[in-house]
Amino acid sequence: MTRIAIIGGGPRGLWAAEEVIRLSRERGLPVPDVDVYDDPASASAYDVAQPDYWRVNVRSAIIRTGIGAFDDWRDPDDGFGEFPPRALVGRFLEDSWAVLPVNRIPRRVEDLDTAAYDEILLATGHACTWPGALPGAVPVYPAGSLDVVSPGERVAVRGAALTFIDACLDLTVGRGGCFRDGRYVASGREPAAIMPFTRSGRLMEVKPDPPTRVELLHVIDPARPAVLRARSLPELIGVIGATAARLADASGTSDTDASAEIDAVLAGTDATDDELGALRAGVAGTRSARAAVGLAFRELYPEIVSRYSYGGRATLEGFGEFAARMERLAFGPPRHNAERLLMLIDAGVVTLDHLGSGSAPEADVLVDSVQAPARVLPGTLEHRLVTEGVARLAPETEALDVEADGTLVGQSHIAAVGRMTEQVVLGNDTLSRAMHTTIPRWAERVVGSRGLNPDLHGTPPMTARLEPWMSALTPGSAAGLLAEYGSPVNVLETGAFTRNAAELVASGARNDVDVRVFYARKANKALAFVDAAVEAGHGVDVASYRELEQTLAAGMPGERIILSAAVKPDALLRLAVDNGVTVSVDSVAELHRLSALAAGRPVAVAPRLAPDPATMPPTRFGERASTWREALSAPVDSVRVVGVHVHLHGYAAADRVAALREAMDLIDLLSPIHPGISFIDVGGGVPMSYLDDREQWERYQSLRADMAAGRTEPFTWKGDPLANTYPYFQEPVRGEWLDGILAQVGPALRERGLRLHLEPGRSLLDGCGVTLMEVAFVKTRSDGVPLIGVGANRTQVRTTSDDYLVDPLLLRTQPHSEEVEGFLVGAYCIEDEIILRRRMRFPRGVAPGDVLLIPNTAGYFMHILESASHQIPLARNVVLGEDGPELDRIDD
Known part of the structure; x- marks a missing residue:
């Protein structure tokens, strides 16, 4: 098992743990052993014990983890709005950790034990200390640090950004003050003055309101490609400036000087003498030049991150200084x-008199609200790795040099994500998982695809049990069948049919019970299987007029047919009587209707018994034993009772044993009046297994249960819980399963001289067919979810259950291409036209013209x-025989 160490238990460490565990489970691979180290002495930004007035600086809608969206998790009436307390987010993160099978270790890591782990990921977040911290100053974090400030003292605070606002709230609201009717109501325990000082003399701009839908579509979105194409910093600044100008125009607040103001803001030369006025304008929601530039930068930030990160920074000389100006405008405090x-x-309480002084004013207490910068800092683990030569700094930066998947340059199994890579990977300080791909790429490298089908597997893999003839189908032969018969086409082969039936008969022979097999025709309409039953000497169970008519025409003798239709029109009953077919009568009324239709001609019947609902689930088929005892207490005209029939749901051997015993009790009572009873027919429900791997089935069930409970991300179409599906892995099956039943009831059957009749459909057809469909297109849904369109519709690989849980095979006719992971969609013009509801992964791509083979259908x-x-x-049905493929007679 892979051993992984994640150093840092913050949001990025959580994301990394979730990704490697999710990918492992979705790919059916062993879940790695993950140790997560978290320094208990560090001040967590999401400490659950911190006060509720310390808020996150991103809208709650972007916060999500493996258990889902934060806004779905939280109480919708908590009153915190879209910028909730960090403590509340911390509790959400804790709930997210709680569902993960990881070892959380509260310990500071001073050095890496590379021999103990196969993979190590550094996700250490903010440094606790740094050389630029003010000596003797009080930090803002953790909560309680500012308790050293006494009421009435003067407090100087270095910095005027987000941490400064947290300090102000802690020294006021945290001491009993409150905000009421647009003003602050003091408690009397506040400092005499809180005095921020900075080198720049600027406050952060109030976070701009999001763009309108029109602005997003017509201003922001058209600018995104231009950001990615920008060849230099001036060109990038030009795109941001033009976008800001359009946003200012759209707001209706621009004037003739807007363009000049925007240029000044971009250059950092705009006026700094009225920061209080700018704060008032921001609180009022005014779309000023600063706000327009900040909004443009923020909305284009994903593209800016992509353009800058890794090698892109080399052609954006001076970007660091520009970004520092823009971040003050784009990522300021919420209103x-x-x-x-x-x-x-x-x-x-707060005075801006010293805002631009650059040095601390005279005060009783000095507070430092400037956080450690995003880079490799002395005293940190990553700095030690650099000094030891394990890691290196990227050229002309103070950041770790990493690959696109976070792997340290020069290493293969040590990676880093977060602030220590900031000058290589831009924008690490965010809760958003949509900004970067480093962690998913790292998890992809770590988990890989060991042992998986390199062309196609489902999520999670459900590898089909294949017959040799299925594996022998080539891309060329499959494409030829589709070209001749259209897409989809059903390909049939009857060899396994005869083998499967023989397995059941052999079980009877081992247990000295005469077992006879009647193929359930409703399971497949092709006549090839009727022909196979005729040739092998088996019978057929029919459920409609056309099924009976076609089966008789195929040469099946009437005495080897049982009619079990749920609804039997008079014409169907007459056809059965005319041909000596045994009728499973479902009710007393049907018995007497059949008697009248027979008009003196003898007809063989098997009354259908509804077993005692105290012993198994109630059924709509048949009548209770007491009803049949009364109805058959005397002979019925034209009726010859030859057996008892039972229709059971599911595959439980215990239900069959109970039903057989109840049927034998009924036969014991009926035999003196109806001496010709010779069999019990327990219908179908003979188990088979589509999969060979029990572990795959168990892993799927575990992953599905976690998805349904919200403990992991959905891997099905729209999160469908797939609550009603066939048991795709079963054991024992067929003969071995029947051995267990006959071991219990075989002696009683032999004592009464009774045969056991079975009506398998699915189990006889195990290994007898595949469905081929041509890939028609590859595209994305409007939200980016990949879709693979095929020439088929969802009714063609579907039963009454929720989904078909077996992986297709890809018969590739087109060259390899980029990986695609998405859903198979079909031809019907409805949104939920889904062929398979699990996500499918094509590691080497898929393209129109390729062929999908759905096995064992x-x-x-x-x-x-x-x-x-x-x-x-409808799909055509082609039978493979000695002379090659031929269309089944059902399609003539």
Whole structure:
């Protein structure tokens, strides 16, 4: 098992742990052993014990983890709005950690034990200390640090950014003050003055409101490609400036000087003498030149990150200084906190008199609200790795040099994500998982695809049990069948049919019970399987007039047919009587109707028994034993009772044993009146297994349960829980399963001289068919989800259950291409036209003209729900024989 160490238990460490575990589970691979080290002495930004007035600086809508969206997790009436407390987000993160099978270790890591782990990921976040910290100053974090400030003292605070606002709130609201009716109401425990000082003399701009939908579509989105194409910093600044100008125009607040103001803001030469006025304008929501530039930068930031990160920075000389100016405009406090700061200023608690002084004013307490910069800093683990030669700094930066998947340059199994890579990977300080691909790429490298089909596998893999003839189908032969018969086409082969039936008969022979097999025709309409039953001497179970008519025409003798239709029109009963077919009568009323239709001609019947609902689930088929005892207490005209029939749901051997015993009790009571009873027919439900691998099935069930409970990300179409599916892995099956039943009831059957009749459909057709469909297109849904369109519709590989849980095979006719992971969609013009509801992964790509082979579909999946809606023809059915493929007679 792979051993992984993640150094740092913050949001990025969580994301990394989730990704490697999710990928491992989705690919059916062993889940790695993950140790997560978290320094208990560090001040976590999401400490659950911190006060609720310390808020996140991103809208809650972007916050999500493996258990889902934060806004779905939280109480919708918590009153915190779209910028909730960091403590609340911390509790969400803790709940996210709680569902992961990881070892969380509260210990500071001073050195890496590379021999103990196969993979190591550094995700250490903010440094606790750094050389630029003010000596003797009080830090803002963790909560409680500012308790050293006594009421009435004067407090100087270095910095005027987000941490400064946290300090102001801690020294006011945290001491009993409150905001009411647009003003601050003091508690009397506040400092006499809170005095920020900075080198720049600037406050952060209030976070601009999001763009309107029109602005997003017509201003922001058209600018995104231009950012990616920018060849230099001036060209990039030009794109941002033009976007800001259009946003200012769209707001209706621009004037003739807007362009000049925007240029000044971009250059950092705009006026700094009225920061209080700028704060008031921001709180009022005014779309100023600063706000327009900040909004443009923020909305284009994903493209800026992509353009700058890794090698892109080499052609953006001077970007660092420009970005520092822009971040103050784009990522400032939300209006909620800016309003509070303004009220504190108006109340005289906060004064801006020393904002641009660059040095601390005279004060009783000095507070440092400047956080450690994003880079490799002395005293950190990553700095030690650099000094030891394990890691290196990227040229002309103070950041770790990393590959696109976070792997340290020069290493193969040590990686880093976060602030220590900031000058290589831009924008690490975010809760958003949409900004970067480093962690998913790292997880992809770590997990890989060991042992998986390199062309196609599902999520998670469900590898089909294949017959040799299925594996022998080539891309050329499959494409030829599609060219001749259209897409999709059902390909049939009857060899396994005869083998499967013989397995059941052999079980009877081992247990000295006469077992006879009646193929359930409803499982597949092709006549090839009727022909195989005729040739092998088996019978057929029919469920409609056309099934009976076709089966008789195929040469099956009437005495080897049982009619078990749920609804039996008079014409169907007459056809059965005319041909000596045994009728499974479903009710007393049907028995007497059959008696009248027979008009004196003898007809063989098997009354259908509804077993005691106290012993198994209730059924709509048949009548209770007491009803049949009364109805058959005397002979019935034209009726010859030859057996008892039972229709059971599911595959439980215990249910069959109970039903057989109840049927034998009924036979014991009926035999004196109806001495010709010779068999019990327990219908179908003979188990088979589509999969060979029990572990794959168990891993799927575990992953599905976690998805349904919200403990992991959905891997199905729209999160469909797939609550009703066939048991695709079963054991024992067929003969071995029947051995277990006959071991319990065989002696009683032999004592009464009774045969056991079975009506398998799916189990006889195991290994007898595949469905081929041509790939028609590859595209994305409007939200970017990849879609692989095929020439088929969802009724053609579907039963009454939720989905077909077996991986297709890709018969490639086109060259390899980029990986695609998405959903198979079909031809019907509806949104949920999905062929398979699990996500499918094509590691080496897929393209129009390729062929998908859906294995083992002969049992029910081809025909039971097939539809010709849209006037699209039904799939043709081709039988493979000694002389090559031929169209089945059902399609003549």
